[in-house]
Amino acid sequence: MTSTTTTTMKALRQHRQYEPLVVEEVAIPTAEPGSAVLEVLAAGVISYTRDVYDGTRKYPYVTPLTTGSSAIGRIHAVGPDSTKLQKGQLVLFDITVRSRDDSSHVFLSAIISGFTEGSRKLMQHWADGTYAEYVKAPLENVFALDEARLMGELGYKIPDLLSMTRLLVPWGGLIDINLAPGETVVVAPATGSFGTGAVQLALAMGARVIAMGRNARVLAQLREKFSEQYPADRLLTVPITGNLEEEMTALKAAAGTRPIDAFYDISPDAATNATYFKAAIMSLRHSGRISLMGGQRSEDVKIPYHRVMHWNLQLKGKWMYEREDVPKFLRLVEAGNLSLGGRAGAAAVKEFSLEQWKEAFDYASEHASDGQGTCLVPAKA
Ligand SMILES: NC(=O)c1ccc[n+]([C@@H]2O[C@H](COP(=O)([O-])OP(=O)(O)OC[C@H]3O[C@@H](n4cnc5c(N)ncnc54)[C@H](OP(=O)(O)O)[C@@H]3O)[C@@H](O)[C@H]2O)c1
Missing domain, CATH: 3.40.50.720 (NAD(P)-binding Rossmann-like Domain)
Structure with a gap:
C-alpha cells in the first residue's frame, strides 16, 4: 500500500551521517536490469541499529540514504533480465551486497559501506535500504521463499520469517x-x-x-x-x-x-x-x-x-555468510528442522511503524537478550 499516490512512498531517511532520521515522501524506485523492487512487509531492527545511525558505532556509510536492514517482502517488479523471480513472490532480502565483478568488495545495505574502495563505490549505487514501503534490491540478494510451505503448512507469520535474517x-x-x-x-x-x-x-x-x-x-x-x-x-x-x-x-x-x-x-x-x-x-x-x-x-x-x-x-x-549459504539455510527452515517464532519458543516480534522508529530502535536495544525480535512494518499506520 502506498501512502498517497502510486508513484511515491514513505521512507525513513537520513540526510547526513549520524543526524536524526526523518520520514519523507519519495519516489518509488523502478526495477532496472539486475534489480527487483520489493514491497517491504517487515524489516528487521537489531540491538544496535540506533548506535549505527546516531554515530555511536562510527560505521562508515554514504548519505543521503534510506535506512534499513534485512527484510521480508513481496516482489513488486523485476528487471527485464530476471529469469526466476516473479511479481507477487514472497522473498527474503539479504543486505549483504557483493560486487558482481569482484565478490571481495562487500557492504551491508544501508548500514556500513565496507572496508574497500570497491565496496564504498558500490554503496553509492545501492544506498537505499528497507525502512521504506518499497526497496530496490540487487537480484542476487533476493531469495524466493516457499510461501505455501512456510505460511501454509508450517503456519508462520511474516514476523516469524523475519527471524531468519538474524x-x-x-x-x-x-x-x-x-x-x-x-x-x-x-x-x-x-x-x-x-x-x-x-x-x-x-x-x-x-x-x-x-x-x-x-x-x-x-x-x-x-x-x-x-x-x-x-x-x-x-x-x-x-x-x-x-x-x-x-x-x-x-x-x-x-x-x-x-x-x-x-x-x-x-x-x-x-x-x-x-x-x-x-x-x-x-x-x-x-x-x-x-x-x-x-x-x-x-x-x-x-x-x-x-x-x-x-x-x-x-x-x-567470517563477515555475515556467503550467497550460496542462504538457500541451504532456507532448506533447513522449509524442511522444519529449524523452527521459527512461537514454534521455537520465541515471543511475538514487536512491530512498529516507520514513524515509530525511535521507539523501535530503543525497544530492540532493550530486548536483545530475551530473544524478542523487533521490526518496522512500513505499511503500518
Ligand atoms: N561477523 C558478523 O557478520 C556479525 C554480524 C552481526 C553482528 N556482529 C557483531 O556481533 C556482536 C554481538 O552482536 P549482538 O547484536 O548479539 O549484540 P548484543 O545483543 O548487544 O549482545 C552482546 C552480548 O555480549 C555480552 N557482553 C557484553 N559485554 C561483555 C563483557 N564485557 N564480557 C562478557 N560478555 C559481554 C552481553 O552479555 P550481558 O547480557 O551479560 O550484557 C550479550 O550477551 C556485535 O558487536 C556485532 O558487531 C558480527
Whole structure:
C-alpha cells in the first residue's frame, strides 16, 4: 500500500551521517536490469541499529540514504533480465551486497559501506535500504521463499520469517567451521541477540551446545526455552565469571567425557580480551575450530598462540555468510528442522511503524537478550 499516490512512498531517511532520521515522501524506485523492487512487509531492527545511525558505532556509510536492514517482502517488479523471480513472490532480502565483478568488495545495505574502495563505490549505487514501503534490491540478494510451505503448512507469520535474517548470521559462521551433528560447540557470549540465535541454530544443526554468559537469568531462560525440544544434556550453560581458571574448569565439567570440537565467538567490542575468549580456546580438543564473528574492533585481541599452534587449532573469521549459504539455510527452515517464532519458543516480534522508529530502535536495544525480535512494518499506520 502506498501512502498517497502510486508513484511515491514513505521512507525513513537520513540526510547526513549520524543526524536524526526523518520520514519523507519519495519516489518509488523502478526495477532496472539486475534489480527487483520489493514491497517491504517487515524489516528487521537489531540491538544496535540506533548506535549505527546516531554515530555511536562510527560505521562508515554514504548519505543521503534510506535506512534499513534485512527484510521480508513481496516482489513488486523485476528487471527485464530476471529469469526466476516473479511479481507477487514472497522473498527474503539479504543486505549483504557483493560486487558482481569482484565478490571481495562487500557492504551491508544501508548500514556500513565496507572496508574497500570497491565496496564504498558500490554503496553509492545501492544506498537505499528497507525502512521504506518499497526497496530496490540487487537480484542476487533476493531469495524466493516457499510461501505455501512456510505460511501454509508450517503456519508462520511474516514476523516469524523475519527471524531468519538474524539466524543467518550464526549460520554463516557455524557452517564455515563445518559444525557437524553430534559435535560440541561453545557459544560465547550466548546471551545477546546473535548469541542466543547461535544456540538455537547449533541445536537445530544437531550439535551439543555449551552456552557461556554473564547473565544467569538469560542462561536459565535458554535452558527452559529449549527443554521441550531437546534433552537437557544437549544444552549446557557455563557462567562467564572473569576468572580464567574457573571458566576453564566449568567448561571441562560441562563437556564431561566428550571433547569440545568448536567455539563460536560473537563478542561485542566491549568484551575485547575477556577471559571467556581464552578459556574457550584453551578448552578445545586437538584440531578444534574457532569461528570469529564478534564485533571486536581492536587489531590487538590476544590469542593464546602457543595453544593454537600446538593443538592445530583453526581460526576462521567470517563477515555475515556467503550467497550460496542462504538457500541451504532456507532448506533447513522449509524442511522444519529449524523452527521459527512461537514454534521455537520465541515471543511475538514487536512491530512498529516507520514513524515509530525511535521507539523501535530503543525497544530492540532493550530486548536483545530475551530473544524478542523487533521490526518496522512500513505499511503500518
Ligand atoms: N561477523 C558478523 O557478520 C556479525 C554480524 C552481526 C553482528 N556482529 C557483531 O556481533 C556482536 C554481538 O552482536 P549482538 O547484536 O548479539 O549484540 P548484543 O545483543 O548487544 O549482545 C552482546 C552480548 O555480549 C555480552 N557482553 C557484553 N559485554 C561483555 C563483557 N564485557 N564480557 C562478557 N560478555 C559481554 C552481553 O552479555 P550481558 O547480557 O551479560 O550484557 C550479550 O550477551 C556485535 O558487536 C556485532 O558487531 C558480527
